[in-house]
Structures are given as structure tokens and as C-alpha cells.
Amino acid sequence: xxxxxxxxxxxxxxxxxxxxxxxxxxxxxxxxxxxxxxxxxxxxxxxxxxxxxxxxxxxxxxxxxxxxxxxxxxxxxxxxxxxxxxxxxxxxxxxxxxxxxxxxxxxxxxxxxxxxxxxxxxxxxxxxxxxxxxxxxxxxxxxxxxxxxxxxxxxxxxxxxxxxxxxxxxxxxxxxxxxxxxxxxxxxxxxxxxxxxxxxxxxxxxxxxxxxxxxxxxxxxxxxxxxxxxxxxxx
Numbered sequence: 001x002x003x004x005x006x007x008x009x010x011x012x013x014x015x016x017x018x019x020x021x022x023x024x025x026x027x028x029x030x031x032x033x034x035x036x037x038x039x040x041x042x043x044x045x046x047x048x049x050x051x052x053x054x055x056x057x058x059x060x061x062x063x064x065x066x067x068x069x070x071x072x073x074x075x076x077x078x079x080x081x082x083x084x085x086x087x088x089x090x091x092x093x094x095x096x097x098x099x100x101x102x103x104x105x106x107x108x109x110x111x112x113x114x115x116x117x118x119x120x121x122x123x124x125x126x127x128x129x130x131x132x133x134x135x136x137x138x139x140x141x142x143x144x145x146x147x148x149x150x151x152x153x154x155x156x157x158x159x160x161x162x163x164x165x166x167x168x169x170x171x172x173x174x175x176x177x178x179x180x181x182x183x184x185x186x187x188x189x190x191x192x193x194x195x196x197x198x199x200x201x202x203x204x205x206x207x208x209x210x211x212x213x214x215x216x217x218x219x220x221x222x223x224x225x226x227x228x229x230x231x232x233x234x235x
Contacts, residue, residue, distance in 0.1 A: 007070075011063050018059040022052050112156070115187065118149040119160055120167040124206045126181060129173040133157035134181045135164070136191070138203060145190040146199050151182050170206045177202070177227050179235040198227035 119125075122135035123146070135150035150160055164171055177198050185191050191199055201224065208220035 007067065014059045014063055015056060018055045019052065022048075022055045115150045115152075116159065116163060119163040120169065122149055122164065122169050124202060125160060125164040125169055125171045126178045126202065127157065127161060127171060127173050128175045128178045131157060132175075132178040132182050133160040134178055134185075135160060135169075136181070136199065136203075143190040145193075145196060146203065147190045148181060148185045148187055151185075151187060153182070170209060172202055172206070172223065174198075174202070174223070174227060176229050176234065180229050180233045183235045184233050192233060194230045194233045198229050201227060 118137075119135050122137045125133055125135050127133045132153055133151065133156075134148055136146045137149045138146040152160055161171060163169075177195070180195060181191060181199075184195070205220050205223045208217060211217035212219050
């Protein structure tokens with residue numbers, strides 16, 4: 001705004017300055033117009049007005065020549081600023097990569113915390129035994145088959161086993177079954193039909209084991225090392 005005000009003042013000063021110079025040059029001729037007879041006075045007046053018009057045109061041309069580069073520079077600057085504002089607005093609306101990454105980390109941490117809170121509710125933990133761990137729960141009122149309430153690999157698997165041990169949840173080592181459940185079943189989803197038979201054997205063993213621990217039954221036979229897992233769900 002200040003620059004535009006200065007430009008306007010300079011433009012007016014140039015026009016007024018040239019008009020003043022022309023009036024000064026033709027002052028005596030203008031004063032003599034009243035002493036001239038027609039048509040000489042008209043010719044002199046038109047001659048002066050012609051010079052005045054040329055002077056004003058020249059001043060405007062000078063202003064345009066000087067102002068044009070500035071206008072180009074200013075337009076380019078404004079365009080760059082507009083593009084940057086668009087980028088900033090997009091960045092603010094979408095969120096910076098750092099903020100989005102932080103949000104994703106927070107969401108993952110919250111999801112992991114909720115998942116770990118479900119481990120104590122599981123009926124059994126099936127492990128690889130070290131690389132994979134899946135926590136199964138059979139809630140007949142919710143699913144028609146046992147569902148995965150927690151699963152993970154490596155450090156997450158180790159944490160699942162740790163929580164299960166603290167809450168005395170049975171941990172069954174079955175590498176093939178653990179991998180199959182991990183890769184075929186999403187969190188909070190029931191296992192596929194192909195794994196019903198294998199998981200049924202595991203749950204039957206766990207049920208008998210729990211009765212034995214409570215002194216209400218005999219010690220169950222060891223679980224079969226090779227559980228019935230179809231080839232299409234093996235991993």
C-alpha cells in the first residue's frame with residue numbers, strides 16, 4: 001500500500017512537472033493570446049494545446065516504461081506468494097508429514113494398548129513358539145467360531161506371551177497353526193472354516209487342562225504335534 005501511494009505521488013509529480021515546464025515555456029505566448037485577433041489566437045492556442053497534449057503523452061509513456069518492469073516483478077512476487085499460500089493452506093488442511101506421522105504412531109500405540117488389554121480375556125495363546133503369537137477367544141454369543149483378540153510377531157508376540165503367563169492363560173506351541181491363524185485371520189475376526197478342526201482340538205485340550213488344574217478331571221493327553229491344517233491356509 002505504501003509503495004502504491006509513493007508511485008501515485010510520483011506519477012502526479014511527473015505530469016504536473018511537465019505541464020508546468022510547458023506553461024513556463026509558452027507563458028508569454030499564452031499571455032499574448034488576448035492581444036491577437038482571430039484566427040491567429042485560435043491557431044496559437046491549438047499549437048499550445050498540441051504541445052501540452054504531447055507533453056502529457058510523453059510523461060505517461062515515461063511513467064509506463066518505468067512502471068512496467070516493477071509491475072512484472074510485483075506480479076511475479078504476488079504469484080509466488082499465492083502459490084506458497086496455497087501450499088501452506090494445503091499443508092495446514094492436510095497436516096504436515098511430521099504431524100501425520102505422529103498421529104499414526106499415536107493411533108498404533110492406542111491400538112496396540114487396546115489389543116494387549118484383550119489378551120487376559122483369551123482362552124488360549126497359540127505360538128510359533130518365538131516369532132508368532134495369536135490369542136484366541138471363543139465367544140459363542142458374538143461369533144460362530146473362535147476369534148483372534150490379539151496377534152503379533154517377534155517383540156509383540158513376546159509381550160502377548162508375557163501377559164498370558166501373568167494371567168495364567170494356556171500357551172500352546174503349534175508353529176504351523178500359529179502361522180496359519182496369523183496370516184488368514186484379521187484382528188477381532190473369527191478364524192476361517194478351514195482351521196475349525198485344528199482349533200477345536202486345541203480348545204478341547206485347553207478345556208480338559210483347565211478342569212485338571214481345578215482338580216475336576218484327569219490330566220489330558222498331549223496335543224497332537226501335527227494338527228489338521230489344509231494346504232490352502234498353510235504359511
